[in-house]
Amino acid sequence: MKAVRSYKEKGIEFTSSERKPTLEGGRMILFYGPDRELLQLAERAKI
Numbered sequence: 001m002k003a004v005r006s007y008k009e010k011g012i013e014f015t016s017s018e019r020k021p022t023l024e025g026g027r028m029i030l031f032y033g034p035d036r037e038l039l040q041l042a043e044r045a046k047i
Contacts, residue, residue: 001019001029001041003041004041015031015038016029019043024045026042027043028040028041028043029041
């Protein structure tokens with residue numbers, strides 16, 4: 001996912017090094033926002 005690579009280059013801190021599968025068949029990764037809130041970046045499954 002290009003977005004994850006771009007965010008890592010900008011210093012965004014992710015909770016894991018790998019994206020995790022979602023129940024719907026997509027993938028997601030969690031990261032911390034500017035106020036240390038937990039945010040999610042999700043990629044939907046292709047139908």
